[in-house]
Amino acid sequence: MIRLGILFGGRSGEHEISLMSATSVIKAIDKEKFMLVLIGITKEGNWLLYDGPVEKIEDGGWQAIAEAALAENPEKYELIVLGSGGKSLKDRIDFAFPVLHGPYGEDGTIQGLFEMADIPYGGCGVLGSAAAMDKALAKEVFAKESLPICRHLKLHKEEALRDIDRTIHRVEKFLPYPIFVKPANMGSSVGINKVKNAEELKAAIIEAAKYDRRLVLEEGLDCREIETGILGNHNPVAAAVGEILPSEEFYSYKAKYFDGGQSKMCIPADISPEIAEEIKSIAIEAYQLLDCTGFARVDFFLERGTNKIYLNEINTIPGFTKFSMFPLLWAEAGVPYPALIERIIELGFERYEDRRG
Template sequence: MIKLGILFGGRSGEHEVSLVSATAMIHAADKTRYRIVPIGITKKGDWLLYDGPVEKIADGSWEAYALDCLQKDPARYSIAILGTGGRSLKDTADFIIPAVHGPYCEDGKLQGLLDMADIPYAGSGVTGSATAMDKIIAKAIFKDAGLPVGPYVPVMAEEFRRDYPAVKARIEAQLTYPVFVKPANMGSSVGISKVNDGSTLEAALEEAARHDRRIIVEQGIDGIEVETSVLGNYGDLQVSCVGQISYTADFYDYEAKYQNEDGLTLTIPADLPEEITAEMSRIAKEAFLALDCCGYARADFFLEKGTNKLYLNELNTLPGCTGVSMFPLLWKHSGLDFTQLVERIVELGYERYSITHRG
């Protein structure tokens, strides 16, 4: 039986979202094929083995439980991330699903650590994870690949703090309000602000800079948000159906995604012409390959009103798997239930490992 490590938590601002994703994945995994090994990462960066009730993960009380177990029986609950021995990570888990999000987990750092430890894992490797996580780099690669992206302006935190008037002038010369100000390396809409005029631009830049020194300012697009998902490695890719997101909030922020389900509507499959969904599939595949992604990802788009022009927004290599998350729902409507989806993710991870570790 495969010891399936489900990694959750982490040091990023998306810690709480990860707890819910991990809980859903633990429930979905086939217990006849896998022995589930939950491994939590605290906000301080400590790695803790957890064998308590699954429900304690989602509400955050897992950490106190795990620390209590560690104090009572350190020989059993201690874990070495690198190295050898009975309590090393490599001996604890045969395979890792990173049910984590945001910096330190989704940006290639965790993937590099697992590569060093020689542990197979789900999803993209270092390159795909790092390029997809950084919105500035990802958009530059998409643009170079000829994929449709909306206008944007990259800004460094030290740059706007040194000469805000010059940065404001550059943004307003290239974009028109409204604009969206985002940390370049963050997901789940953490740190994002919608700016309708210049009076709130500086505050929005400061908010984004709380999460990342690299900031992207994007042109607001009057359209609908549509998403699709990719499964596969390298050239052998499968794309799900398309879903549409509707919300009562001003934009699809953290609260709309995770705290106000009544104000959120997911339409799956989206009621769109076949030529648009086919174009989304093509772009999603090309974006996946352009960033050197593997395993799985969710591709997010804007469909502009009036013109029906598609704009690729981003590729998420470790998409959320909560009860209101598009990624598992898209695959459910495409013929893979959550248990089958977890199985496929593991298969693709082992396949990638066999290709990249031939030497």
């Protein structure tokens, strides 16, 4: 039986989201086919083996249970992340499924660790993960291939903050309000603000700079938010196309996770078949450009009035609860949740074999 390592938690601001996604994955996995090895990563970055109740993952209770188990029986629970011998990650699992969002989970760092440890894993590799995570770099690549993206500007933190008034002046010359200010490497709308004047712009730049050395500023579109899911290595295919109807002015962190379910999803999106096809084809092209493998969700903006399509970003480990957009898009396309997880595992093994071949 395949020993499937499910990694959850993590060092990112999206730790809690990961706990929810992982709980769904753990519950759905066919235990006849896979032996689960649960590995929780604390916010400080400690890796802990966990064999307590699944219900204790979402509320964070798992950590104390795992720490107590380790203290009581180090022989059984010790985990050596990189190394050999019975307690090493490589010897404890046959496949790693990082159900982690944001920095240190979705950005190529943990993928590099799996490569070093020679462990097959689910989702994108090092390059695809890192490239998709970095909004500034991804935009550069998309623009080179003439994929449709919105007007934007990149800023370096030090340079932007050195003379903030001059920075504001420069931004205003290039972009009309409203402007979106984002850290280049984050997720879940953390550190992102929509601003309508110079004063807000200044505050937003200072805030985004807390999260990253590089910032991306974009023209704010009046748009609908359209997403599709991709699966595959050599021949990626697209799922259905869905729409997010945020409960707030934009799809902020609060609207994503803390609005009591008021943000809605519409699957399939109420758009013409032509637009849906165009979105799928751009999504596949973008996925391949960034060297994505396994799976990813590709997000778009559809401008109101003009119906102009803009590619926004690729999420290489999108929200993965049973009720998240990515699994629902695949369910709509005929791939139910447990089968989706198994397909991701298959694709991970396939890529591992490819690299060795």
